[in-house]
Amino acid sequence: MPTANNTLRTTQIVQIRTESPTVKTFVLPDRLCCKAKPGQFLMLWIPGIDEIPLSIMDASNGLVSVSVKAVGDATRHLHAMAAGATVGVRGPYGNSFTESRGRVLLVGGGTGTAPLLFLAKLLASKTERLSFVEGAKTKDELLFVREIGGVCQEKNIITTTEDGTAGLQCLVTQPLASLLDKDRFDMIYTCGPEIMVKKIFEMTEKRKLPIEASLERLMRCGIGLCGSCVIGKYRVCRDGPVFNAAQLREMKDELGISKLGFDGSRIPI
Amino acid sequence: MPTANNTLRTTQIVQIRTESPTVKTFVLPDRLCCKAKPGQFLMLWIPGIDEIPLSIMDASNGLVSVSVKAVGDATRHLHAMAAGATVGVRGPYGNSFTESRGRVLLVGGGTGTAPLLFLAKLLASKTERLSFVEGAKTKDELLFVREIGGVCQEKNIITTTEDGTAGLQCLVTQPLASLLDKDRFDMIYTCGPEIMVKKIFEMTEKRKLPIEASLERLMRCGIGLCGSCVIGKYRVCRDGPVFNAAQLREMKDELGISKLGFDGSRIPI
Amino acid sequence: METNALSIGFAGLQLENPTMLASGVMGYSAESFHRIAKSGAGAVVTKSVGIQPRVGYVNPTVVQAAAGLINAMGLPNPGIDVFSEEIKFSKTILRVPLIVSVFGYSAEEYATVAKKAAEAGADAIELNVSCPHVKQTGAEIGQNPKILAEVVQQVKASINKPLIVKLSPNVADITVLAEAAVKAGADALTAVNTLKAIAIDAETMLPILANVKGGLSGAAVKPVALRCVYDIAEKFEVPIIGCGGVSNWRDAVEFFLAGASAVQIGTAVADDIEVFRSVTKGVENYLRKKHYRSVKEIVGLAHRK
């Protein structure tokens, strides 16, 4: 039972990058998470404060990176940390995106862009075409624009902002419909707010397209025990966080509709 | 800490051979002890009765053999068992004889012959000359005569019995003095009653010859914890059971003189 | 061998096989119970439910130790009123007994929650009087035979379903508590909950769990849990459910031999949710090899003289 992955390791933050007014990227040395695959997540312990799940945004050369949006107590404490600060890591956890060939589309919203960027880097040399659609509220919050430009061709990138300060002024789902009708895609990957994921899933279902979506749920144990992250019959931490179309179909009563709260009761999303 | 060796495995006796009126050989399948080296021992659990240390007499093809003299409760129960009976095994434990080249002499008394036979088989093809001196009370108790004949040349084997029913009528130590004076030996290995070992050690010391002796002590844990098997500063189970001349010198106040009894007090041998 | 070699009945419960999901593991939703049942469990026990909703503790709530886990969830649960709906729904899809684990801060509370759970359709009630890391409930009740007896009596009087009492190993003599529970009306005992433990991080010099202390589970506690079952079985005739560190058929058999009629599995679910099936299959093979016709025949055999 006891595994190296599950052992809490303390490590020191070696680098902190500001990605947007609300998002920072933290780079940590970790022997195990540096071998993670795109889609996997880790549990980050902010000593004395909390331990939270974070998608792995990059992993190589002994280092792992996570991009974190300050939304509450834990994430704000993390944002207040400086390089050299000690944190704890467990993982990597969860499954990962499958590797597709052919024409691939990635659709990211908010920090959901992070694991997709990691995936895009991996797929860049292996696919026929790599398209990226990214949305945010405003220009400042569009994450990894430069990095995405480095892996996808300009013409295959669409950005949207709600206020029109960059790219198209609309929700990320808007340009998708015509894109999916116009072009053939062998796989669609998505990660972001669950309402967005739900809409995209409806679009791919209508068109009978394959999809893999990474979901988020309240997580406590991260190892499939506590039940906090359950959606339908699945545990997001252990059976996910990446789910395919068949699985998403099984959870359609909950996807984008409800989740378990801290007390285990179902609350609307 | 927990190791495969230390895990108690149950297994079924596959073969029992009668070696003498008081000694039987038991053959057991065991994944770990079948890889033992000459000199190592195992702990044999006779369910509901006792658990005792036994030298490994042979090990190959998934099987391990021990030759056991019926001397008390545990060994008599073992002798009463039939093939198919269930026993428990831990080990292999302890160090092993070092492998010498050149001219080698093995001196065995009683069941002490068992590990030496195992060693002889290993050394047969690697040494220049392999001599074996074996002693017993009476002809019937001379163990492994045929097997020793298979690995050593007739002229290099000396047997002694106390009643003269076979070989020379004397103690095993008797023919040794002249043998050691007459011939050059690169290594002497011995195992048997401690008084015998002590005498042989005195002989090799006088002649400044290298020696390795396998010792026996009361053993309980077999893993270096309980202290039952201590001689001088050494634990026979963990630092031995094979000791070289330098180590034997360090324990000369106890070798063949005293040992720890079941209550941990020193008792004469 | 008939397929019912594994079926076992006790305390008014009938199980197709003697494995159960332990309380607190994947224990909130009907779909999870259903999945666990499909993974081979003979019964499922829910997360412990109280009278009011509780959000539990902040993370970290789980930390790994040598051969085990330490957890301090803090009994997060939606409260019995909300959970009753889940029980009702579960009963429409679940084909194995559903045992609802209940906790409270007083005998009255225990009784109220148990009654509501039973009314909602629980096939049995398990009293969590042994949670080692929530103050004023759990182990504080389970360590005192007088208080324990009072709780058991009141619950027993308010339900018509089998009553299982889950004992704490954090006591000097578990048979004293076992006796108190049985005399007060417990139909069966679960032995045991977790061992009170702590994890401290050398680097930050801090206790790791947000609640500081938690409960140790998994393989590390098996020898203690097994001893608790053995101790109880040595003294009484009462159905016992063994719990603590079961992860394979051999562990389960050891618990049966020690005197358990069934086993609960918690921590090992993290490794493999199909653990119920593999344990059951292994036990079945064992029984066949040993020429036993039923698991019932081996219960308590390690006590034979």
Added chain:
Amino acid sequence: METNALSIGFAGLQLENPTMLASGVMGYSAESFHRIAKSGAGAVVTKSVGIQPRVGYVNPTVVQAAAGLINAMGLPNPGIDVFSEEIKFSKTILRVPLIVSVFGYSAEEYATVAKKAAEAGADAIELNVSCPHVKQTGAEIGQNPKILAEVVQQVKASINKPLIVKLSPNVADITVLAEAAVKAGADALTAVNTLKAIAIDAETMLPILANVKGGLSGAAVKPVALRCVYDIAEKFEVPIIGCGGVSNWRDAVEFFLAGASAVQIGTAVADDIEVFRSVTKGVENYLRKKHYRSVKEIVGLAHRK
């Protein structure tokens, strides 16, 4: 850093480093104590000695469990009269404190043995009131605060040496026993002895240990032992010696942070007799990296708010 960063004094004992050999391990002979001291131990504790010789139990006396060992030696010992000679001889060769562990079947017996051990030259006495597998001594005394207090008082009155009481983890609240021991005159506490456990073999359907039950030690019990130390340190100011599952410097540091002034090491000696040296070195590096000048400075730090 001065080399005495590791030295620590408490209860009238002065240790060059805060590691000790735990009672029962290689604990019979002067030569063994000497070797353990040369392997880096700051003090050695002997096997527990009683008034009469005892041969202990038949084998198996030790069986491996997940991340630990279960042992039931049965307190084999040559009796204090014979052992006094060993103590005297030890004192002529040993350059670290020799702590003699003592057990008895009554307060008088404890006192008699302790007195003889002290007279023979023991630098301190450790009372084994916590052996979980020998009836009428050990844990039965260590689980009852009244009996414990009586034993401690009588021993204290009969010796002029530091008195350490080794507590059992097999209790509902270890601080109750700790308090009883301290009030009765204990100068320090060792926490803890082994957890009561059993091992059963599925194949033969038998308990493995000849004594049926035994005590669990090793990494498996560390989270429980650490919690016991933390619990005691939370309540009192008394020197504590942590014991249970220490096998590396990190374990030792965790015990210091929980409130221990020193640690004892038992089971880990099976892996490596040099464990004392590697633990000490590791602790030294840790202190240097963290800029502490003495191990004393980190004792109890996990309790800071």
